[in-house]
Amino acid sequence: MPDQPAAAPAKRRRRTRQETEADLLDAALRLLERDGALAGITLREVAKEAGVNHGQIYQYFGDRQTLLRAAIGRILDTTSLGAQSHWDKPFAERRRTMLRYALERPQLLRLEALLALDGDPELTLFPELARTQEALERDRREGALPEDADGLVMHAMTAATYLGYCIFRETLARDLGLDPEELDERAAAVYDRMLDGLVTDGQEPEAPRS
Structure with a gap:
């Protein structure tokens, strides 16, 4: 029986900007929870934790303070005071x-x-x-x-x-x-x-x- 041609690798779906930002913010929160606030956190570390190209995190957030403010916003968006x-x-x-x-x-x-x-x-x-x-x-x-x-x-x-x-x-x-x-x-x-x-x-x- 002739060899069957190898199946082409499945194409990985490209994440939307919204999904990528959410992944980065979740990664930042995980690192802070794991290592504590005083351990320090860098944008490159967050990008690596999220599996995102480090260039994107600079493009989306620019600096650490902007990233952390966005992480606060993510917590507020996913919790409620009873509207x-x-x-x-x-x-x-x-x-x-x-x-x-x-x-x-x-x-x-x-x-x-x-x-x-x-x-x-x-x-x-x-x-x-x-x-x-x-x-x-x-x-x-x-x-x-x-x-x-x-x-x-x-x-x-x-x-x-x-x-x-x-x-x-x-x-x-x-x-x-x-x-x-x-x-x-x-x-x-x-x-x-x-x-x-x-x-x-x-x-x-x-x-x-x-």
């Missing part, structure tokens, strides 16, 4: 929601901290600030905040509280000799009391939550 329902809640409940959200996404906070330490001038912690300001104005109108409250700075300071707590959570638990999950419960209770103090303006606080 519109988050914005419909009063100030204190929105901030409690953000604490829970941050606790569930430690990698997001590490990326933001890394960019902040790197001096990234384009890093933003409040990408929907206009919507936040609208919600704060509604809070004042509806009595969820005192009329003379500095809502914008209250928003910033409560963010600094939960961001700092989540970034240092493991170290705090170790220093205090507590299980991290137990510390989370106790920290959430203290955060509730802080929020109650901000929103009641000396009035009788609402009943404790279960």
Whole structure:
């Protein structure tokens, strides 16, 4: 029986730009998770991890800060706060929601901290600030905040509280000799009391939550 001609190798499908960018961002997140933020990360390492020509990563992202900002965007795009329902809640409940959200996404906070330490001038912690300001104005109108409250700075300071707590959570638990999950419960209770103090303006606080 005559030899059959060898089959032509299957042609590898060319990835779209969107697919390639997603692969690069996933690779960056894997490297950060594996090696830690202080191990350093280069665009060439990310390209190699993703199986992408290193020229493409420079073409798509240009520098490390742009890549890491895009990785933050990828995390935000694949997670949800509950869409519109988050914005419909009063100030204190929105901030409690953000604490829970941050606790569930430690990698997001590490990326933001890394960019902040790197001096990234384009890093933003409040990408929907206009919507936040609208919600704060509604809070004042509806009595969820005192009329003379500095809502914008209250928003910033409560963010600094939960961001700092989540970034240092493991170290705090170790220093205090507590299980991290137990510390989370106790920290959430203290955060509730802080929020109650901000929103009641000396009035009788609402009943404790279960």
